[in-house]
Amino acid sequence: MLKNILLISVSMLVALPLASRAQENNCITCHQDLEDQDGPSHKIVRDIHFQKGLMCNDCHGGDPTLDDMDDVAESKGYRGVPSYTEVPSFCARCHSDASYMHEHNPSLPTDQFDKYKTSVHGQRLLKKGDTKVANCISCHSVHEIGDAKFPHSSTYPLNIPATCGKCHGDTEYMSQYGIPTDQLEGYKKSVHGKALLENHDLGAPACNDCHGNHGAAPPGVSSISAVCGNCHAFQAELFDASPHKQAYIENDFPMCETCHSNHLIVQPLDAMVGDAEPAICTECHSSDDGTIGLATAASINAGIKKLVLAHNEAEVVLNEAIEKGMLTTDEEFLLNEVKQELIQARTLVHSFDSTRVVEKTKVGLLKADSVKSNSASLIDEYYFRRKGLGVATLFITIVCIALWIRIKRL
Amino acid sequence: MNDTKQSRRGFLEVILGGGVLATIAAVVYPVTKYIMPPPVAEANLSQLKLKYGRADIEGEPKKAKYFKYGRELGIIFLTDKGKLNALSATCTHLDCTVQHRPDLGLIWCSCHNGKYDMDGNNVSGPPPRPLARFRVEEVDGTIFVSKEDV
Numbered sequence: 001m002l003k004n005i006l007l008i009s010v011s012m013l014v015a016l017p018l019a020s021r022a023q024e025n026n027c028i029t030c031h032q033d034l035e036d037q038d039g040p041s042h043k044i045v046r047d048i049h050f051q052k053g054l055m056c057n058d059c060h061g062g063d064p065t066l067d068d069m070d071d072v073a074e075s076k077g078y079r080g081v082p083s084y085t086e087v088p089s090f091c092a093r094c095h096s097d098a099s100y101m102h103e104h105n106p107s108l109p110t111d112q113f114d115k116y117k118t119s120v121h122g123q124r125l126l127k128k129g130d131t132k133v134a135n136c137i138s139c140h141s142v143h144e145i146g147d148a149k150f151p152h153s154s155t156y157p158l159n160i161p162a163t164c165g166k167c168h169g170d171t172e173y174m175s176q177y178g179i180p181t182d183q184l185e186g187y188k189k190s191v192h193g194k195a196l197l198e199n200h201d202l203g204a205p206a207c208n209d210c211h212g213n214h215g216a217a218p219p220g221v222s223s224i225s226a227v228c229g230n231c232h233a234f235q236a237e238l239f240d241a242s243p244h245k246q247a248y249i250e251n252d253f254p255m256c257e258t259c260h261s262n263h264l265i266v267q268p269l270d271a272m273v274g275d276a277e278p279a280i281c282t283e284c285h286s287s288d289d290g291t292i293g294l295a296t297a298a299s300i301n302a303g304i305k306k307l308v309l310a311h312n313e314a315e316v317v318l319n320e321a322i323e324k325g326m327l328t329t330d331e332e333f334l335l336n337e338v339k340q341e342l343i344q345a346r347t348l349v350h351s352f353d354s355t356r357v358v359e360k361t362k363v364g365l366l367k368a369d370s371v372k373s374n375s376a377s378l379i380d381e382y383y384f385r386r387k388g389l390g391v392a393t394l395f396i397t398i399v400c401i402a403l404w405i406r407i408k409r410l
Numbered sequence: 411m412n413d414t415k416q417s418r419r420g421f422l423e424v425i426l427g428g429g430v431l432a433t434i435a436a437v438v439y440p441v442t443k444y445i446m447p448p449p450v451a452e453a454n455l456s457q458l459k460l461k462y463g464r465a466d467i468e469g470e471p472k473k474a475k476y477f478k479y480g481r482e483l484g485i486i487f488l489t490d491k492g493k494l495n496a497l498s499a500t501c502t503h504l505d506c507t508v509q510h511r512p513d514l515g516l517i518w519c520s521c522h523n524g525k526y527d528m529d530g531n532n533v534s535g536p537p538p539r540p541l542a543r544f545r546v547e548e549v550d551g552t553i554f555v556s557k558e559d560v
Binding site: 385 | 419422425426429430432433436437439440478480481483503505506507520521522523524535536537538
């Protein structure tokens, strides 16, 4: 009963303002009769603009109090439905007007149209009249535009790959542009795609984090390290100071992408650095190329491998101690430090300086040894206690038997 | 006959006496081991007294020091306003250890360029949550760190 009352109250709260606004606005009254549930007049209730109090005439113009559509079309300020090419300027009427936007959402930027003009989409649409490229409604939808912070929005981070992939994953649709269409598939398998789409890590980059959103464009060769460096700042810093930087510039190599690929960026393996397959280093370096490239790679590989092994061994012994119920707070803490040293050593790979990497691994090795030996001592202590319990039980049993005999003789 | 009986009784007394002593030892040993402080002091999770003072933190190149709080790693640092703040040193994104960057006036995680303000609020990059805060008290030059009430 109470549930029904609540449901009715909530429905009335939602329906009443809509009904009253619709009464003042003949657009909705007429269009809802003419359109099915997927029509704009039905979808509009889910639209952020409608929710913020804007009505049809705020975008399309005209006098919403008139009954006749012909009269509306002739009324002052009627703009009707914009053509595909007109959509960006249609939205920009408000979204580029800082004073107007201030009244509704002061924190929202007003440079979207300017950025769009610089994007590949904007350039093709506005300069070449190519109506196959994306405009505002291609990504934001129309009449059910949502705030990018809301999960149902097409621009919510988790939905962005699918939003971009709608066109960029469609081989037939993209055929005339001569660009690959496997970006979405590659991204889904990448470390970023898995983090975002499988683990729902909203910090993981979606398409727009690397390409921009309104100003979407492929990063140029020289800007790739800057784009990746937005998150992988330390790696970028190390790479920039490394001898590879200059070599990559001279050979026109696309920085990070050379080793890590672009959309299909998989979790880097330690074996990627080394002097033998599957190390990437061998693609450019050889043992007789007159550089210390392969020797450095081999040394880095050996150092990291050693630390990984030591970490794993220490972890196994520690887990046994944990399983036996021993107090392992310090060892767990120390093992986490070993993990941090390993992360840092792997990061230092981007310096391509084996001395720095090996020095870091040595610190980790010492800590891993401590974890291993301390955990082994705890396991020994466990067995000592178990044997002690056995011995104590034996003594207590002997005492009980001796007491029983003694009492019997009294 | 009496001698045999006597020696049996003596043997029984020895067994009984020895057994009682061994039983006492079996009780006393673990109790003593439990009472004796372990080689590494157990963490006092209500309040941690740091072994260093403000001057030591100030003397560090990054004006920060790490401390162990139970299983957790904490970072205590001197803000640009000369205040001592302590935060969890584990990034809320993927558990890397954060560091104090006095040059940026931020707490920084080098793994994915995550940034936190001096109060541990995540202000930029992938970290989804703020860093846990510790309460810092300075009493006669000694620094005490404790968990902030949730």
